[in-house]
Amino acid sequence: VRLGFPAVWLRHNCPCPDCRDPVTGQRLVEITTIPNGLVASVVAETPDAVEVTFAPGGHRSVFSQAWLMAHEQEEDPDPRSEDAKQLWQPADLTELPSANWADYLADDAVRARCLDAVVRHGFAVLRGVPATSGMVLAVAETFGYVRETNYGRLFDVRVEPSPSNLAFTSREIAPHTDNPYRDPVPTIQLLHCLRNAAAGGDTGLVDGFAAAATLRLTDRKSFDVLSATPWPFRYSDSETELQASQPLIGLSPRGRIREVRFNNRSMLPPRLPAAEADAAYAAYRVWAALLGQPELLLSLRLEPGDCLIVDNTRVLHARTAFSAESSSTGERHLQGCYADLDGLLSTLAVLRLAGWPAGKGGSRP
Numbered sequence: 151v152r153l154g155f156p157a158v159w160l161r162h163n164c165p166c167p168d169c170r171d172p173v174t175g176q177r178l179v180e181i182t183t184i185p186n187g188l189v190a191s192v193v194a195e196t197p198d199a200v201e202v203t204f205a206p207g208g209h210r211s212v213f214s215q216a217w218l219m220a221h222e223q224e225e226d227p228d229p230r231s232e233d234a235k236q237l238w239q240p241a242d243l244t245e246l247p248s249a250n251w252a253d254y255l256a257d258d259a260v261r262a263r264c265l266d267a268v269v270r271h272g273f274a275v276l277r278g279v280p281a282t283s284g285m286v287l288a289v290a291e292t293f294g295y296v297r298e299t300n301y302g303r304l305f306d307v308r309v310e311p312s313p314s315n316l317a318f319t320s321r322e323i324a325p326h327t328d329n330p331y332r333d334p335v336p337t338i339q340l341l342h343c344l345r346n347a348a349a350g351g352d353t354g355l356v357d358g359f360a361a362a363a364t365l366r367l368t369d370r371k372s373f374d375v376l377s378a379t380p381w382p383f384r385y386s387d388s389e390t391e392l393q394a395s396q397p398l399i400g401l402s403p404r405g406r407i408r409e410v411r412f413n414n415r416s417m418l419p420p421r422l423p424a425a426e427a428d429a430a431y432a433a434y435r436v437w438a439a440l441l442g443q444p445e446l447l448l449s450l451r452l453e454p455g456d457c458l459i460v461d462n463t464r465v466l467h468a469r470t471a472f473s474a475e476s477s478s479t480g481e482r483h484l485q486g487c488y489a490d491l492d493g494l495l496s497t498l499a500v501l502r503l504a505g506w507p508a509g510k511g512g513s514r515p
């Protein structure tokens with residue numbers, strides 16, 4: 151019998167109680183205690199299990215056939231990379247990924263579908279979330295943990311008399327991702343509409359991964375420049391000084407699209423030799439023009455009670471200008487907060503292990 155695994159791989163993953171704590175399931179054996187040049191020999195095999203001994207040392211391990219078979223498969227796609235996503239243009243979306251808040255709370259299948267939409271499409275809308283202050287935090291807590299920042303646990307998006315951020319004016323805001331000046335960035339943003347404007351203030355979404363995949367096809371040179379050039383961003387006010395530098399298109403170790411950052415308002419000039427800076431700006435111009443194409447922009451209007459959940463590493467959000475004067479509907483008022491994809495992915499994986507959505511039970515994402 152020949153095992154398709156190196157001896158060191160098998161030895162490091164021995165499931166016996168000396169090598170793995172039976173209570174926590176966590177590993178005890180250390181790589182540095184495993185000798186170089188280890189040899190594994192199969193001493194017994196049944197349909198369920200394989201028994202192996204190692205030389206030197208004579209340690210004995212029993213592996214289940216099912217476990218070995220599962221690990222012969224190609225690795226699961228990184229749930230954060232383009233490989234686990236359904237890239238979209240607005241024309242592809244026959245209906246918005248959405249769910250009713252009451253159904254989402256009552257039914258694990260609805261919740262799993264909604265969270266799966268955030269993973270695959272990069273966003274989902276919950277409808278009918280009570281339009282009361284602070285509910286955006288309750289929504290985040292259904293799948294993860296609120297990421298508190300210098301803006302607070304939650305932030306109010308409405309017109310302010312002396313705004314620290316253009317978000318707190320009635321101006322149009324072009325498609326962007328939030329907080330590229332943080333490292334790590336908040337990977338999820340929630341926006342809950344309490345009151346909308348009589349006119350304007352519509353929301354726009356752009357699939358940044360779909361756009362980046364298009365750029366890779368149409369202008370490989372610009373794509374390569376953007377994925378290899380760290381670009382600094384900054385936010386500053388009287389109490390805060392945040393700065394981070396990362397490529398506008400971030401790739402996984404496998405070279406796959408894994409995150410985008412795009413925010414003209416907070417971008418700093420990159421400090422590069424003139425020729426490199428010139429190439430970086432040329433690529434940035436191409437990328438910005440692509441992201442600004444109207445056919446990539448999904449427009450929707452958040453009604454009071456709608457809560458948008460967005461993957462902030464992938465989907466850019468925008469809003470149209472709106473009228474700031476009081477009207478019969480009152481002034482536009484949204485509340486937002488940040489959370490993270492790891493918590494959402496964990497919640498979704500637990501729901502899947504419990505069999506949701508039905509028919510896909512047990513498959514970890």
Ligand code: FE2
Nearest residue numbers: 317327328467
């Ligand atoms: Fe934003």
